[in-house]
Amino acid sequence: MSADGVGGPPRWVLRLLGAVAPEHLRDGVLGDLQEEYHERCARGGAGAARRWAARQALRSSIPLLARRRGEHTRGKGGGGMEGWMRDVGTGIRALVRRPGFSLAVVATLALGIGANTLIFTAVDGTVLRPFPFPEPDRIVGVGTGYPRIGRDLSWFEHASPAEYRDVAGTSRTLQDLVAFDLGNRRIAAGGVPTNTFTAFWWGDALRTLEMPAWLGRGFSDRETADGDAVAVLSHRLWAERFGADSTLVGRTVQVNDEPYTVVGVAPPGVLFYGADLWLPMPIAPDEFPRDRRQFQMVGRIAPGASLEGVNAELAEITRRVAREHAAEFPEYDGWQAVARTWTDINVAGVRTQALILLGAVGFLLLLVCTNVANMLLARARGRRQELAVRTALGAGRVRLFRQLVVESAVLAGVGGAGGLLLAAWGTRGIRSVVAVAGLGLPGEVALDLRVLAFTAAVTGAAALLFGVVPAVHAVNASTAGTLRTEGAGLTPSRSRQRLQRTFVTVEVAVALVLLVGGGLLANTLVRVSRVDPGFDADGLLTMRLTVPPERYPGDAMQLFFQELVDAVEGLPEVASAAATLQYPGVAFARRNFWPEGRVEGDAPVPRTLATLTTRDYLDVVGIPLVQGRGFTVADGPGAAPVAVVNESAARLLFPGEDPVGRRIQLEGPAADAPWFTVVGVAADVRNVGLDTPPAAEVYASHEQAGRGSNQLFLVVRTTVDDPYDALAGIRTVVQGLDPEQPVYSVATVRERLQARNGTQRALALFLGAFAAAALVLASVGIYAVVSHGVGERTREIGLRMALGAGRGSIRGLMVGEALVPVGAGVVAGLVLGVVAARGLEEMLFGITAADPGTLAAVTVLLLAVATTAAWLPARRASRLDPVEALRDG
Amino acid sequence: MPRGEHLGEFEQVVLLAVLRLNPDGYGVTIRAEIEARTGRDASVGAVYATLDRLETKGLLDSHAGTPSPTRGGRAPRHYRITPEGRTALDEARRMLDALWDGFEPGAGSA
Numbered sequence: 001m002s003a004d005g006v007g008g009p010p011r012w013v014l015r016l017l018g019a020v021a022p023e024h025l026r027d028g029v030l031g032d033l034q035e036e037y038h039e040r041c042a043r044g045g046a047g048a049a050r051r052w053a054a055r056q057a058l059r060s061s062i063p064l065l066a067r068r069r070g071e072h073t074r075g076k077g078g079g080g081m082e083g084w085m086r087d088v089g090t091g092i093r094a095l096v097r098r099p100g101f102s103l104a105v106v107a108t109l110a111l112g113i114g115a116n117t118l119i120f121t122a123v124d125g126t127v128l129r130p131f132p133f134p135e136p137d138r139i140v141g142v143g144t145g146y147p148r149i150g151r152d153l154s155w156f157e158h159a160s161p162a163e164y165r166d167v168a169g170t171s172r173t174l175q176d177l178v179a180f181d182l183g184n185r186r187i188a189a190g191g192v193p194t195n196t197f198t199a200f201w202w203g204d205a206l207r208t209l210e211m212p213a214w215l216g217r218g219f220s221d222r223e224t225a226d227g228d229a230v231a232v233l234s235h236r237l238w239a240e241r242f243g244a245d246s247t248l249v250g251r252t253v254q255v256n257d258e259p260y261t262v263v264g265v266a267p268p269g270v271l272f273y274g275a276d277l278w279l280p281m282p283i284a285p286d287e288f289p290r291d292r293r294q295f296q297m298v299g300r301i302a303p304g305a306s307l308e309g310v311n312a313e314l315a316e317i318t319r320r321v322a323r324e325h326a327a328e329f330p331e332y333d334g335w336q337a338v339a340r341t342w343t344d345i346n347v348a349g350v351r352t353q354a355l356i357l358l359g360a361v362g363f364l365l366l367l368v369c370t371n372v373a374n375m376l377l378a379r380a381r382g383r384r385q386e387l388a389v390r391t392a393l394g395a396g397r398v399r400l401f402r403q404l405v406v407e408s409a410v411l412a413g414v415g416g417a418g419g420l421l422l423a424a425w426g427t428r429g430i431r432s433v434v435a436v437a438g439l440g441l442p443g444e445v446a447l448d449l450r451v452l453a454f455t456a457a458v459t460g461a462a463a464l465l466f467g468v469v470p471a472v473h474a475v476n477a478s479t480a481g482t483l484r485t486e487g488a489g490l491t492p493s494r495s496r497q498r499l500q501r502t503f504v505t506v507e508v509a510v511a512l513v514l515l516v517g518g519g520l521l522a523n524t525l526v527r528v529s530r531v532d533p534g535f536d537a538d539g540l541l542t543m544r545l546t547v548p549p550e551r552y553p554g555d556a557m558q559l560f561f562q563e564l565v566d567a568v569e570g571l572p573e574v575a576s577a578a579a580t581l582q583y584p585g586v587a588f589a590r591r592n593f594w595p596e597g598r599v600e601g602d603a604p605v606p607r608t609l610a611t612l613t614t615r616d617y618l619d620v621v622g623i624p625l626v627q628g629r630g631f632t633v634a635d636g637p638g639a640a641p642v643a644v645v646n647e648s649a650a651r652l653l654f655p656g657e658d659p660v661g662r663r664i665q666l667e668g669p670a671a672d673a674p675w676f677t678v679v680g681v682a683a684d685v686r687n688v689g690l691d692t693p694p695a696a697e698v699y700a701s702h703e704q705a706g707r708g709s710n711q712l713f714l715v716v717r718t719t720v721d722d723p724y725d726a727l728a729g730i731r732t733v734v735q736g737l738d739p740e741q742p743v744y745s746v747a748t749v750r751e752r753l754q755a756r757n758g759t760q761r762a763l764a765l766f767l768g769a770f771a772a773a774a775l776v777l778a779s780v781g782i783y784a785v786v787s788h789g790v791g792e793r794t795r796e797i798g799l800r801m802a803l804g805a806g807r808g809s810i811r812g813l814m815v816g817e818a819l820v821p822v823g824a825g826v827v828a829g830l831v832l833g834v835v836a837a838r839g840l841e842e843m844l845f846g847i848t849a850a851d852p853g854t855l856a857a858v859t860v861l862l863l864a865v866a867t868t869a870a871w872l873p874a875r876r877a878s879r880l881d882p883v884e885a886l887r888d889g
Numbered sequence: 890m891p892r893g894e895h896l897g898e899f900e901q902v903v904l905l906a907v908l909r910l911n912p913d914g915y916g917v918t919i920r921a922e923i924e925a926r927t928g929r930d931a932s933v934g935a936v937y938a939t940l941d942r943l944e945t946k947g948l949l950d951s952h953a954g955t956p957s958p959t960r961g962g963r964a965p966r967h968y969r970i971t972p973e974g975r976t977a978l979d980e981a982r983r984m985l986d987a988l989w990d991g992f993e994p995g996a997g998s999a
Contacts, residue, residue, distance in 0.1 A: 008961060017934070025937050027953070031963030032916035032933055038959050060934020067938035 109415025112368030114422030161285035177299035178203030216264030408467025416459030508825025511774035516833030521764035534685030585752030628680030798885025948974035
């Protein structure tokens, strides 16, 4: 309703036109609209008049807006799409006219945008969206934790079949909850037996994921309930080992010498911890003891339910289970079952690093933009005449500004396209970095639409960042200084110098932030590599063997491993050998031990590493005994069970006492478990990783552990320079003992220990590369500032020299002036760097984020590079001939 | 008017409408005149944008009239052609005539 009370045009019409019409036309436009509105009301009714007004508003906005934008430009054109297109055309021509400059800018931008695209591709493919599930946010894992027995919440090999049944049987918020165990099977394809990482299922995971099989189908309920001999293969196993044979479904494959019918092939990228072979679990859940905890659960949040809802229901279920079973299983007192998205569970460990990487590469882009802004600024000097002429010919400030920004956008566009090409090319490289670093990340690194959108956004942001400031500057300069001949005055364009110095400060600060991060990680890696593991970690080769229990019944398995060790020790490349469940760098099996004499009801002793080994393991690895003895031939299957504890375990189990001669029981206090007598104490070694303090470890004899484990590592002390030179001989020995037996997970102990620092290594690599690029870019910036300064101040320098200033003092003056903004950048960079490095803190070893040594080293490095960059052009100044300088300047 | 700049087609239409209403034409009547003569329903915004541009070029000048209640208390803007405007129209006419010379309008050949 309008103010006159009669009822005027819709208010939004007046508002819109009032907003778009130029001030001096507003009364005319709005008055006309109202006048004609009333006329139309009288003639055709209010409805028709309102429709007319609405149409008018929409049709009028564009010409009025265009007029508004064009009002500064005088004369024809300027507004509308046509004007913009013309600017793009002009922009392209302007860039083609200066190919060297354009190429330099585009190359710099392409590097910055390419690096960002590449890192985003990697992070997106492995951390943000690692799984190809249609609805990744609804696929959850259910983890369990048992604080009562010191087992923290975990989603990996942590739940028992009974607990799976507890949840699956009652949950209304979870659908198609499935559970799986991981193991190894030997699969024959093309006549060669290969060890294949295998998942054993209750339920059909493809149904849970709501993904159709690539070929065939997933498991039926009957198949997983009965444990039928059927198999689903991963897409990559099918492609690599079976030549992507589309007729494979329905045929049989040999799995541990048993025929299994292939019922389906999983979609690409659906692997579950890299398991290439899926089989139904051969045993029903209720045939396992309630505390056999080695399974993981995956389910889908039911429609209408939320993750919070799932967790509320899980809390109820745990309380009910605790009521029913806590008497028999005390760990149920206060236990937890918690759902998290499958993505969270699998990438939580590297998310921080990924974000740090994204942040770092963003900093690099900032640096690139600053540098390009600097280049544009320098070029604006050369274009001062051109811009001044255009201003004189009537181009308005807005028009000029727009022209310059469009030129920047064209540069950014070409740079972005180049960046995308670089990224496409670099994707292969980054895949290998991720693989070499041993990050074991799920997902794939590939360019896709999300990456394209990201690149487009980055390119746009870059254009704004580097285009606007120089454009404003150029427009201001062109309208202020217009057509006066350039370089006539003694002083250079002060405001441009100021701006360039600000750029140098920003560049130095950014470079230093990256240097600090890279430096801290490099320092960490050096420190980690210098850690004494406590044993001789070099020259040890390891490999894993999984022996099928069905083919090695009774003692056969024990015999096989003993024969293997003996035969391998006969090789000329081998000094000694042993078999073990785990070794330093690959430590995963932990158990609870109960020391004799502890009162039932006491808090249990925290879990320790529990390592089953053959006799000579400690000798082979080189772990010294500090007390008592190791395992001997006498400690056979029939003899009284013995154990060796390390110093940490001794302190934990028998604080302040002599452990030798004392007894411990596995998972006690249960009456029927055997007691192990401690016969020796081994020295603490870095058994988890070089950067982790030694963990408590209990060694027991494999021979005395019943049937023992069917999955052991062979650890070999080699006599050759490269431990891998022993591999061929060892393979021959294994083939001789059992031609069907594959050997896998081959690595040296040193490699395993280093792989634990894979994230640091990858991050250090990237940060180091970014920091190096940043140093180069910053030096270019500093060089440009000094070089322009010298160019513009030739007369001043000549004057100073004529007045008696020596060459050295001229050089010093120029370098010194350049180092003022560098100094400001160093201060800002150190502060920012230390703050940013706190995100790295948990990855550092032996140093803090504010490590003075690292900070000093990177500052010295940066200052050295900065001084060199300033000194080179300053030398030119000091070589000027004062007479020439005064005349030419 | 700068050399090489010619009146656009819609500029001529608007300028001629102003000329026909001289010296009292304003938005509503100019639009009505255009519609009556050419059958063209130009939007308020398009007409004003063109009027304003012609004024900037010095072909028109304008003054505010008396506000009225039907206009929501807003003054109309009256436009009057300037001698330069008149010259520009003549020039445009002459140019078109020169181009048409020798052709029969509406013959529809070619």
